[in-house]
Amino acid sequence: MLEKLTIIGGNDKEGNPENVKLFEIDAGMVFAIVGPTGSGKTQLISDIEQFIDDSETISGRSILINNHPASEFNFNKSLRYLIAEVSQNMNFVIDITVENFLLMHTKVREIENQKEIIDEALKITNELAGEPVYFSDNLTKLSGGQSRALMVADAAVISKAPILLIDEIENAGINRLKALEILKKQGKIILVITHDPTLLLMADKRIVMKNGGMNKLHITSTEEKELLKSLVNFEEKISNIRDYIRNGGIIKEKNFDI
Amino acid sequence: MRFIVVAGTPSSGKTSVMYYTISHILKNNVKVAACKIDCLETSDDERYGKLGIPVAVGLSDYLCPDHFYVANLEEIETWAKNQNADILVLETAGLCHRCAPYVNDCLSICVIDNLIGIDTPKKVGPMLSTADIIVITKGEIVSHAEREVFRHKVEMINSKARILEINGLTGQGSLKLKNEIMKYKELDTISGKELKYSMPASICSYCAGETIVGSQYQMGNVKKVDFGRQK
Numbered sequence: 015m016l017e018k019l020t021i022i023g024g025n026d027k028e029g030n031p032e033n034v035k036l037f038e039i040d041a042g043m044v045f046a047i048v049g050p051t052g053s054g055k056t057q058l059i060s061d062i063e064q065f066i067d068d069s070e071t072i073s074g075r076s077i078l079i080n081n082h083p084a085s086e087f088n089f090n091k092s093l094r095y096l097i098a099e100v101s102q103n104m105n106f107v108i109d110i111t112v113e114n115f116l117l118m119h120t121k122v123r124e125i126e127n128q129k130e131i132i133d134e135a136l137k138i139t140n141e142l143a144g145e146p147v148y149f150s151d152n153l154t155k156l157s158g159g160q161s162r163a164l165m166v167a168d169a170a171v172i173s174k175a176p177i178l179l180i181d182e183i184e185n186a187g188i189n190r191l192k193a194l195e196i197l198k199k200q201g202k203i204i205l206v207i208t209h210d211p212t213l214l215l216m217a218d219k220r221i222v223m224k225n226g227g228m229n230k231l232h233i234t235s236t237e238e239k240e241l242l243k244s245l246v247n248f249e250e251k252i253s254n255i256r257d258y259i260r261n262g263g264i265i266k267e268k269n270f271d272i
Numbered sequence: 273m274r275f276i277v278v279a280g281t282p283s284s285g286k287t288s289v290m291y292y293t294i295s296h297i298l299k300n301n302v303k304v305a306a307c308k309i310d311c312l313e314t315s316d317d318e319r320y321g322k323l324g325i326p327v328a329v330g331l332s333d334y335l336c337p338d339h340f341y342v343a344n345l346e347e348i349e350t351w352a353k354n355q356n357a358d359i360l361v362l363e364t365a366g367l368c369h370r371c372a373p374y375v376n377d378c379l380s381i382c383v384i385d386n387l388i389g390i391d392t393p394k395k396v397g398p399m400l401s402t403a404d405i406i407v408i409t410k411g412e413i414v415s416h417a418e419r420e421v422f423r424h425k426v427e428m429i430n431s432k433a434r435i436l437e438i439n440g441l442t443g444q445g446s447l448k449l450k451n452e453i454m455k456y457k458e459l460d461t462i463s464g465k466e467l468k469y470s471m472p473a474s475i476c477s478y479c480a481g482e483t484i485v486g487s488q489y490q491m492g493n494v495k496k497v498d499f500g501r502q503k
Contacts, residue, residue, distance in 0.1 A: 056442070060442075060444050063444070063445075064444070064445065064447060064448065095420060098416040099416050100415075100416065101412075103412065103413055104412070104413060104414060104415050104416070105413060105414060105415065106414070106415050106417075106418060107386070107387055107413075107414050107418065108389070108390055108418055108421075110390075115417070115418075115421075118390075118421055119417050119420065119421055122420055122421050122424040123420070161415070164415075165415050165416065165417065168415070168416070168417040169416065169417075172417065173416060173417060173420060175416070
């Protein structure tokens, strides 16, 4: 079982040692990676995904899993699905129903109580998605939000990968706060790459990338948590307006207070 | 010299995967030569050329590219040795699924992608089932769940191979392939080595240049569809 991931700092793009020498992520924690485009977010994720030892990364970082060098785990089959990923660019491409796909995936993961688990996956999907998803729906016909919701549900109860990487999910059609709560409860390590302030402040900690290096480690403050509440509130209002207009509503007077 | 044979389904990203892998290898000051076998045309040599390594191209033209490939293995080896290469990367055309171009004591790499469909690994045949390393690409655009299912289907066809997931656009994952190549044993000479899987039997009238359809134009090794075949 994965309890702790440790990242030991290396060098930035110019070969200078990174400001952050070491940081740890515990299971059940949401960790955000921020920084402008080109600041090294993808490389950091790539280092974690490949969990290679310090002689091989371009950045010179090394990764420990439960305090052991990650390279020791290289050939361990149980760790080959270490990281599951949900991103805006990912789609379902198999032409098959939701039910048959979930059954197929539970079989691959050698899950015994298949029916129970796929019911749970569908339940979570529907808690997260804006529009209902049915077992009989075809995977390729799902909307973006529905697909993302199903991916999160699958990651939570079927995939069982201990680390989940969330790469910039848009708010439309999926309840992100709830998604993070469900995943946290599963004891996963959740890495979020995003430019979106709401998603960012949902994280317990964040690492700020600069010039290819880990520049700063920050624990989300109480003030920030307060701001998050307002942001979530605000997003809900926007979402209400969206639904109102989508359902044929016409804005006449000041019936929405922003 | 290490002899690396790369095969795979069309457009799976063979050249991209090898491009990034070779660029990692070159950082160790190891000399690499690349050869691409194709049918009528290829631009993959330009891609390899950007790495500043010696590149050769073999076009099979009117011949079966796999037969052409085997018939040229010794010549390709000699060429690469003349370039003082420590590693020869030989990329094949990747067309029909009947063949596997792998030779014993050469590292055989099969590149396939997540988009070819969940039942396709079964159809890819010996190219997949006899590979030492299977590289799966295009994982960045399909759901993680499908990646797991796809990988499982691949494992069912070839349980011995090391499976690596590589992003052909960014090269992510290619360091691991580099390490596998660097670990692989050297080959004295390809002469006398055996193909892992036989090439298709051939020599019908169409092999010899016939172009007209019809039984009366067919001679030699001709096989007909068995319409009685039940599933």
